[in-house]
Amino acid sequence: SSGINAEYGAITLSVVSYIAVILMIDCTALAQGWLRGNRYPSFSYCTWILTSETPYWAKRLYEILIQVEIILPSVIVFFSFVASSSSLLRNPRLSESEMKRQRASVTITLFTALFLL
DSSP states (O other): OHHHHHHHHHHHHHHHHHHHHHHHHHHHHHHHTOEEEEEETTTTEEEEEEOTTSOHHHHHHHHHHHHHHHHHHHHHHHHHHHHHHHHHHHOOOOOHHHHHHHHHHHHHHHHHHHHHO
8 A cells, every 4th residue: 555655656746746847947938038929810729939039048948848748748658558558468367356457447548549549
């Protein structure tokens, strides 16, 4: 039980840290006047754009960090999908109670695969 709590604590800390980094990046850029909102009414779409006042190093850093924000969750979901799929394929003989857990795991894995598509 304490191992599970420690694992969830680490996951929670990771998610909170990830959110804090995203907020820090965006809030810092907004406070410095390096970002401004841009609205495209014909597409019902809003986005952030870097202003001309943004230093070169900040533009490059922001572009890299945006890519990390986009790619990192996808990579985590992909590896989670591979790990859960391989785990489900390894245990062919299960008891009745374990079969119920496996059905739930299969459902979660299928939704993960659907998300990856």
